[in-house]
Amino acid sequence: MDLVLRNARVVTDGDLVDIGVRNGRIAAMAPNLGAAASERDAAGRLVFPGFVDCHIHLDKAYILDRCTICEGTLAEAVRETARAKAAFTEEDVYARAARLVEQAILHGTMLLRTFVEVDPRAGLRSLAAIRRIKHDYAFAVDIEICAFAQEGLTQEPETENLLSQALAAGADLVGGCPYTDPDPAEHVRRIFDLAERFGTPVDFHADFDLDPEGSALPHIIAETERRGFGGRVSVGHATKLSALEPNAVEAMARRLAATGIAVTVLPATDLFLTGRDARRLVPRGVAPAHLLRQFGVTATIATNNVLNPFTPFGDASLIRMANLYANVAQLARDDEMDAVFAMVSADAARLMGRAYGLRIGGPADLALLDVASSSAAVRQIAAPIASWKSGRLVMERPAGRIFHP
């Protein structure tokens, strides 16, 4: 064996096993494996295949110092970012994205989907930078690129042309944003047209407000059904779901599950940008992912934005996002924490159509958390302490130390 990770806990309350790695793949999972070239004692800690961030904007991270936040609204965030974006260069995007990808790696993320804005202000510059990032960081993280129409489409025909160039140049999927388009239904149709033409999945930013009326989801559901796209469609934010009566949430959850549409909640952004008109009893504006999951929806939690007008916080830590969600959703039981852990790992991989799990013959993508269970990880924001991609150590975080007198 090239590597043996000893005394790993791969299932909460399960027996400890040694994980043997050969040629980048898991070769054995059993107690008391023989000696290997490299060894590490997990000492009963949780080992899993790494976090999955299925919704993160690398291209516009770390631009707080270029923007002014007065309102803290979605409209202001789109406006301020559009202004800053016009001055983005490829090198600037590369440097900021690299900084954020390195944060994600340090937090145990091994697979991510990033939205890259493609429009007359950004041209294809951000895309070029993120394609280089995807290549340069493949040693540690698989990156999927979603060419994204943040500022609408029907009112700006050049965006459609740029999206199709981005898809021809190797973007992995296409993303729409019906609420910034004067014709949301037509926006949805055109994004699906591009996805059909290039044979890619679609991912929409949808329903970013707390008015229960006017949802884009019925359009997205109808197009998904008409084109047989089930299992290849996801929507992010969907904050309107947090404003629906429980029976309406259940009805929508059943429709989304039956159609094969996944939902990603972005707690940091959804909390920051919604409910701005409330002077007291401020609503949370976070869609109830755990309830959607109970009705069979693939429901996930992700980072979204870091240090920009959409989210002036952040560090790409998915376990911190999971904890934030569990806290805001008022969850308490171990099974609820386990579900939340799945939303930043196995369920997010399912949203991306990727296989996930530790199995003999599978890739040796392994992350070691400083706890013995996924529920404890969510409760305590457990720090990832090391990770291996294809059996190669890519990250290690030393434990903090206290020096007693």
Ligand SMILES: O=c1cc[nH]c(=O)[nH]1
């Ligand atoms: O439209 C949106 C909403 C949240 N975050 C984004 O990046 N874009």
